Amino acid sequence: MLSALMTGLTSACAVFAIAILVLILTYIAVRGFSAINLEFLIDTPKPVGEGGGIGNAILGSVLMTVLATGIGLPIGIGGGVYLAEMGSNWFGSIVRFLADTLIGVPSIIVGIFIYTLIVLPMGRQSGLAGALSLAIIMIPIVARTTEEMIKLVPKSMREGALALGAPEWRVTWNIVMPAAASGIATGAMLAIARISGETAPLLFTALNSRFYNYFYDQPMASLTVQIYNYATGPFDVEHQMAWAATLILVGLILAINVAVRYLARRRY
Amino acid sequence: MESKISISNLNFFYGKAQALYDINLEIPEREVVAFIGPSGCGKSTFLRTLNRMNDTIPIAKVDGTVLIDGEDIYSSKTDVVALRRKVGMVFQKSNPFPKSIFENVAYGIRINKMQTSKSDLNDRVEKALVNAALWDEVKDRLSSSAFGLSGGQQQRLCIARALAVEPEVILMDEPASALDPIATQKIEELVVELKKDYTIVIVTHNMQQAGRVSDRTAFFMLGKLIEYNPTQKMFTNPDERLTEDYITGRFG
């Protein structure tokens, strides 16, 4: 009786959670789909009534995410390896604590930090500053997932390699890391998905741009900021484009998540 | 008696806790020696002092001498990598690497740069798999994952991996405790077969297994070596009351 009740209750919760997700996705799709066309995907923003698109914003998002990943991933993974393999001392504990704190810090604070550190000295907002703030958000996430994934590798596997006469660094490099690879990749992809949806830190750092911009030292457009601008505009056409851009962003994040699933499937 | 391994006055500490007390033991060449005793009696710890696997534990401290072929393995001149190549180890839980069957066996060969050519590497892998009585079962799927093998096959793969680096001594830490009777029997047959070329030390909780495979048996309790005798004597007429009580199940 109680068991049936609990089953009913939990299934209701599950249905509710999924229903909301489906609702949001459908709503975005319905509202956004009609505004999507090739011009919208490649054009730059134009004054209201003249059409325009989000091509430069997509490029900006991709450029900043790539740079942020390029900086954040190696540092994050390296730090995670350190924490897992050698981090059982006071220094490791401090690093771990700081990383956990950083994960919990609201992203806008990271934006302000980079603003003070990079934007003010440089005298202007830039793609570089945007990418750096995204990298800072990324590093602790990647480091902690890497650490957890490495710690999941059974001790016996490590000992098996040591018993064959392998030095510690080789054990880490060609036994432990490959064993944890799919988990680390999953963590990395989730971190990338997370930063590609960030708006707040970019407002201060990358600002926005109405043009295609390939240079990291210039202000750079991004999907999220563009959505923010369109959505807060006074005209219906702008709202329409905000929905369309949202649909594109959601689609990209969905693509990353599918890629995660693909990578996470165990090969060995 | 020609001793391959000679242990004298060995004491072992985890921090301040003493885990082994004054162990003296001679292990003859090309024999199987079984270590038995209740859980936590120190038999696995002792096994791991023979290839310095305890080095990975920062608070571990060893006192006394372990001579293998007359050389003190705890001397400052000892090359731990070379020692572990000479003294192979097989673990309780089979622990194949996340690699193909071939690469699992090839790993130790590559690490120690033993191969002279690609075909030499292939030969060495094949030989190790043959000696571990696994070749016929895996020869058609060498490049598939080691995790696709059954538990017993995985354990024999781990034995093949250990054999591939051409050790002289093989330490086995309860190698069949997680296997079904048929897989266990295969491992036991393998142990008896390997005795021709290797000196084998095996830790086991299975008394009958010690009886079936070993020439000598050492009984440990609370970190002390209680009795060390030919296996046949241990199981029919042990010298010590404690040994008798243990093997007849009066405590355990």
Next chain:
Amino acid sequence: MENRIIDQQLDRLRDKLLLLGGTTERALQRAMQSLTNRDSDLAQNVLREDKVIDEMELEIDRLCIEILALQQPAAHDLRFVISVAKITPILERIADHAGSIAKAALILNTEPQLKQYIDLPKMATNAAEMLRSALDAFTSEDAEASRRIIKQDRVINKSYKRIFSELIEMMISDPSITNSAAQLLFAAKHLERIGDYVKDICELNVYLTEAAFIKHSKGK
């Protein structure tokens, strides 16, 4: 863990062996009684009882095999089961000899008594006593007692030799008594064999308690 499953089984085994030992002992005594008292009914009784003893032997065999297969005894437990398994057929053979003595009694009782039975009953008493003390020594695992009993076998052998030459002389002086004398000789020979068997039981007790094989060795 003093209450082992195997302990119950070993106790059962010990009880069964003692029961078999007691029955064998009684068969021996009654066979001799049937001979000395010329009681043919008693002799028949002894022969009938032999079936019971065979039954007991099989039962002990089954229990030994069961314990070996299921409990896998080691050390003292193992030696105990092995000793019991080897003592059981010895007891059965002693009982067979008792049966043969009873058969001899049946034949002797149809003929006139040859002489006053003196040496033979004494020899029989010796053999029965040896058997009882050998079984006692086994139960109390007293190897020293077993060694003493082994030495007593000489007394029985001496009695046998004396009876043997006495009966041969009687046969030579009066060929008409040959049949009776031969039967008595058989009885004596059976008693002599029983002495040897008791010795085997004692040797097994030394194996049980000391794990030493003293059979076929000089320095007992």
